[in-house]
Amino acid sequence: MKRKKSDDYYVELPEGISTDEIHGVLEKAAETVGMYISHVGGYSRKKYPNSVHWHFKRDRKEPGLLDATFWDVKNLFWLMIRHREPQWVHEIVPIFLTAIKKEIQAL
Numbered sequence: 001m002k003r004k005k006s007d008d009y010y011v012e013l014p015e016g017i018s019t020d021e022i023h024g025v026l027e028k029a030a031e032t033v034g035m036y037i038s039h040v041g042g043y044s045r046k047k048y049p050n051s052v053h054w055h056f057k058r059d060r061k062e063p064g065l066l067d068a069t070f071w072d073v074k075n076l077f078w079l080m081i082r083h084r085e086p087q088w089v090h091e092i093v094p095i096f097l098t099a100i101k102k103e104i105q106a107l
Contacts, residue, residue: 009079009093011100014107019052021107022070022077029099030056033092035066043069056096064089066096 013022023040030036035056043053051071057064064086070077079097081089 005084006080006082009081009097011077011079011097011104013075013077014104015075017072017075017104017107019070019072023052025100025103025107026054026056026068029096029103032099032103033096034058035092035096038065043071049073058088058092062086062088066092 027037035058037054038057038060039053039055041053042048043051045051048069048071050073051069053070054068056066056068066085066089067080067082068078069080079093081093
C-alpha cells in the first residue's frame with residue numbers, strides 16, 4: 001500500500017465565504033502566528049479548477065513552508081503539510097488552525 005506523503009487539515013467555512021474574505025482571514029491569522037504569505041497561486045487546475053493556493057513561511061531564509069488551498073466551488077479550505085517539512089511546520093499547524101478559526105468567527 002502506498003503511504004501518503006502529506007496530511008490534510010480541513011477547516012469548516014461559513015456558506016458563501018469569498019476568496020477575498022478567506023485571503024483576509026489568512027493574512028491576519030498568519031500574522032498572529034508569526035508567518036507571512038510567500039506565494040499565492042492555483043492548485044491542481046484539473047482537480048480543483050479556480051482554486052486559490054497559498055504558501056506560508058516564517059522567514060525567507062528558513063527551509064519549509066505550509067500550504068493552504070481554498071476551493072470555492074465546494075466551499076472547501078484545507079492546510080496540507082508534507083511529512084518531510086521541518087519540525088516548525090508541523091508544530092505551527094494547530095496554532096495556525098486556531099488563529100484561522102478565530103478570524104473566521106470574527107467575519
